[in-house]
Amino acid sequence: MHSPVLVLKDSLKRESGTKVHHANIQASKAVADIIRTTLGPRSMLKMLLDASGGIVVTNDGNAILRELDVAHPAAKSMIELSRTQDEEVGDGTTSVIVLAGEMLHVAEEFINKNYHPTVICRAYNKALEDAVAVLDTIAMPIDANDRATVLGLVKSCIGTKFTSQFGDLLADLAIDATTTVGVDLGQGLREVDIKKYIKVEKVPGGQLEDSRVLKGVMFNKDVVAPGKMRRKIVNPRIILLDSPLEYKKGENQTNAELVKEEDWGVMLKIEEDYIENLCMQIVKFKPDLVITEKGLSDLACHYLSKAGVSAIRRLRKTDNNRIAKACGAVIVNRPDELQESDVGTGAGLFEVKKIGDEFFAFIVDCKDPKACTVLLRGASKDLLNEVERNLQDAMSVARNIIKNPKLVPGGGATELTVSATLKQKSSSIEGIEKWLFHRFCYSSA
Numbered sequence: 349m350h351s352p353v354l355v356l357k358d359s360l361k362r363e364s365g366t367k368v369h370h371a372n373i374q375a376s377k378a379v380a381d382i383i384r385t386t387l388g389p390r391s392m393l394k395m396l397l398d399a400s401g402g403i404v405v406t407n408d409g410n411a412i413l414r415e416l417d418v419a420h421p422a423a424k425s426m427i428e429l430s431r432t433q434d435e436e437v438g439d440g441t442t443s444v445i446v447l448a449g450e451m452l453h454v455a456e457e458f459i460n461k462n463y464h465p466t467v468i469c470r471a472y473n474k475a476l477e478d479a480v481a482v483l484d485t486i487a488m489p490i491d492a493n494d495r496a497t498v499l500g501l502v503k504s505c506i507g508t509k510f511t512s513q514f515g516d517l518l519a520d521l522a523i524d525a526t527t528t529v530g531v532d533l534g535q536g537l538r539e540v541d542i543k544k545y546i547k548v549e550k551v552p553g554g555q556l557e558d559s560r561v562l563k564g565v566m567f568n569k570d571v572v573a574p575g576k577m578r579r580k581i582v583n584p585r586i587i588l589l590d591s592p593l594e595y596k597k598g599e600n601q602t603n604a605e606l607v608k609e610e611d612w613g614v615m616l617k618i619e620e621d622y623i624e625n626l627c628m629q630i631v632k633f634k635p636d637l638v639i640t641e642k643g644l645s646d647l648a649c650h651y652l653s654k655a656g657v658s659a660i661r662r663l664r665k666t667d668n669n670r671i672a673k674a675c676g677a678v679i680v681n682r683p684d685e686l687q688e689s690d691v692g693t694g695a696g697l698f699e700v701k702k703i704g705d706e707f708f709a710f711i712v713d714c715k716d717p718k719a720c721t722v723l724l725r726g727a728s729k730d731l732l733n734e735v736e737r738n739l740q741d742a743m744s745v746a747r748n749i750i751k752n753p754k755l756v757p758g759g760g761a762t763e764l765t766v767s768a769t770l771k772q773k774s775s776s777i778e779g780i781e782k783w784l785f786h787r788f789c790y791s792s793a
């Protein structure tokens with residue numbers, strides 16, 4: 349007789365069969381029970397400690413679940429489900445977990461009756477297809493350009509959230525932001541990229557009512573030489589660079605042999621001439637503002653300020669992309685490749701303001717901005733973090749309306765319609781799947 353071949357380590361334990369099915373269902377139900385009380389108009393906020401020791405106060409399902417440290421694979425897949433819902437739809441992260449937990453709870457009864465899991469999954473997939481078909485038939489087309497209709501829809505999304513107490517404020521911010529960055533693709537299609545072109549800037553202090561959508565962008569930077577460079581420019585000509593305005597350093601170790609004392613001066617002169625040449629290539633286009641993602645040396649700062657040009661250095665790539673979209677500039681990799689068409693002239697005002705202890709640069713009053721910044725003000729960081737989460741949900745809903753302008757009734761009406769239709773359809777289904785259809789109806793309602 350052959351000795352058994354060990355594939356797994358001795359310390360590992362392998363489980364299978366009905367016992368595992370029950371364990372998976374219990375783990376998923378435990379995850380659903382954690383956030384069940386955060387659903388609906390009478391939902392409660394949860395207070396959590398995050399990994400870095402900060403406080404998270406929220407009733408957003410995804411925000412709560414991502415702070416959980418779970419080891420069970422079924423519970424992890426439930427958390428992944430919530431994250432996917434947040435990325436794809438933006439709202440309904442709690443509903444999807446509660447619904448999934450209920451579906452598994454219903455399936456447990458059939459596991460006890462020795463139904464095979466694949467049979468249960470097949471019946472659920474059929475029910476899902478029929479449910480989506482029902483939703484398509486009861487969905488009503490709406491006019492995405494009618495602000496009052498869209499406002500009502502977005503308000504229904506944030507009606508159960510913390511910011512519902514502030515009335516239309518957040519809904520207005522979300523609609524203004526998504527309308528600004530919307531791009532027509534033709535054939536009635538519009539693309540709205542919230543992640544790339546809408547930046548939410550949270551500045552503690554002031555009141556939430558002071559929050560607004562800027563017709564342009566803002567970022568946490570000041571000009572390089574505040575005393576020598578202008579902090580306020582009307583109708584600025586803007587050049588955006590992705591290259592350093594400083595002398596190139598050697599890759600590793602660079603050795604230079606100087607024979608005469610004058611050679612040191614020659615070497616410095618070469619560096620100065622290189623920087624001056626770079627700056628002159630920029631200055632000939634008569635810009636008012638130069639922004640680069642890389643470094644800017646003191647010498648370059650001197651030449652630019654002498655020419656009356658304000659400069660900002662070490663800006664994030666994402667911020668630079670937003671400025672390009674807002675003012676119509678093109679990001680250039682080398683100053684010698686600059687053209688007149690690369691200069692951004694769409695901005696109405698560049699201004700550096702001090703808010704609290706920090707300086708913020710504003711490029712606003714743009715003619716046709718395709719990027720914007722939402723400036724949020726509030727009493728504390730915790731409050732602003734929750735307002736931002738609610739705003740992200742509201743913007744996602746506004747984006748979904750623009751991309752697919754259809755509406756289904758709320759208040760549980762849609763769920764009951766799906767349940768009644770599936771119940772009616774289950775009478776025409778033969779075999780054991782019929783009973784699964786029946787239970788799917790009750791759990792969806």
